[in-house]
Amino acid sequence: MLTGSCLCGAVAYRAEGPVRHASHCYCTMCRKQHGAAAGSYANVAAAGFTIERGAERVTEYASSSHGRRGFCSVCGSNLYWRSTEAPDRIAVTLGTLEPEFSGPVEREWHTGQKPNWLPVR
Template sequence: MMADTGDLHGSCLCGGIRYRAALPVFHASHCYCTMCQKQHGAGAGSYANVASAGFVIAQGQDLITEHHSSDDGRRGFCSVCGSNIYWRSTESPDRIAVTLGTLEPEYAGPVERELYTDTKPAWLPSLKPAR
């Protein structure tokens, strides 16, 4: 867990959405599920898991579109530029996972988890083992 206090800050590609998320980060992860791969157009979706109570859309709430990608999964993105902002589960409403690529400045904490490694593309490298 990232023990710092304060906030993470992020925005979408077009700048229409700006958000903040209160620290701490409970964990950061790379998710290799096929839904994350398709949503991000990449080998993984990378997220910082934070408390949903500390997540605030500071600008552009009306630009957020949510896609119900599964029975409990909701993926929030910018309706203008398509930037992926967050993933949340209706089964865990106390947490939200913000996308690492939207953070300003870039995320400086560790990425401790790899999820759904059974669908991880063979062309991606693995995380270094923890010491």
């Protein structure tokens, strides 16, 4: 089971595993939403995702015809990404997990948009 919350603590959630995969996405939308080099996610079953506190504080933004991004309306923390084309899955943001995610990040998406300012591995 994964648990997480936003920066201000208004929203808390849980996501029952298993994690299908964890990923970093370098698409422009993820980079802009996160204000970082990538959006980092754990892909889990939507049926096991529950907002335990602060559901009224979660706002969704339709970033594309099929993508919905959930965030806290108080502090702005990015909580999840979900696709209307794959309603059985949801991708929770790794940075909001408590304790921190201990699994491997197995996938990278949109690597052609990876920022040049990232250090080379």
